[in-house]
Amino acid sequence: MPARFYVDTPLAEPGELSLPPSSARHVQVLRLQPGAPITLFDGTGDEWQAEVLAMGRSEVRVQLLQRQPARRELAQAVTLAVVMPANDRMDGIVEKATELGAAAIQPLVAERSVLRLAGERAEKKVAHWQGVAVAACEQSGRSVVPRIAAVQSLAAWLSGLGERPEGQRRWLLSPxxxxxxxAQTAAPQTLVLSGPEGGLSAAEEDAARAQGFMAMNLGPRILRADTAPLAVLGWLALSSVG
Incomplete structure (x- = not known):
């Protein structure tokens, strides 16, 4: 199977293309030679069969050959709104959520958060997580890259949601x-809110319910903050198969 690479410029029609620096570096690291087949995607849903034409020290030129549809997305759009866990566990959430088909990920800060990001540090983390999502798409075969939204406080995010649109369900994970x-059935859109290590406060859960969130139980065991949202997404992904 040809190596897959994300290209952050639109791919419109067959022809020669000079790869952006990030993609070119990946091709160079793999030491692909002229004539090697590769697959490119720009995040819009389709992918392109291509061939390496020339390898330079700072440039890789390829020939776009044929656009192919890549229908590997979930039947429903799932957004994970996750109060960021401590350490680097958010990296794992982004990676696995991308593999499982999440459409978007919203990092949040809540009352009991251990990890608190703001300003330039938050912006750098979001850019890093977007790169993690791209790499997970390249590996998993997805051709739509989930958007990692800017870090927000839970209170600000909830207040900006507005009325629940028709076809969307909102779940609050609560033990x-x-x-x-x-007991739930399929829906076009699912918005999942998952709390931090110490859980959401009673006031935060009440605020979520006021915005149309239904509290959901995942079973008799208490799952970690980085396990619970992925368990829900895995269940939704498997439920949509077939």
Whole structure:
């Protein structure tokens, strides 16, 4: 199977193309030679079969051959709104959520957050996570790159949601909830809110419910902050198969 690379410029028609620096570096690292087949995608949903034409010290030129549809997205759009866990565990959430088909990821800061990001540090982290998502798309075969939104406080994010649109369901992951995930049916859009290591405060859960979130229970075991959102996404992904 040809190596896959994300290109951050639109791919419109067959012809020669000079790869952007980030993509060119990956081709060079793999030491691909002229004539080697590769697959390129620009994040819009399709992918292109291509061939390496020339390898230079700072430039890689390829020939775009044929556009192909790549229908590997979930049947529903799932957004994970995640209160960021401590250390580097957000990297794992972004990587695995991308593999499982998330459409977007919203990093949040809540009352009990251990990891608190703001300003330039938050911007750098979001750019890093967007790169993690791109790499996960290259590996997993996805041709639509999920958007990593700017870090927000939970309160500000909730206040900006507005009325729940038709066709969207909103789930709040809570170990105390009586509503089991397994009882839910399919919907066009699902917005999943998952709390930090110490859970959301009672006031935060009330604020989420006021915005149309339904509290959902994932079972008798308490899952870690970086496990719970991925468990839900995995269940949704498997539910949409077939």
């Amino acid at each position: 105390m909830a009586a509503e089991p995930l397994s």
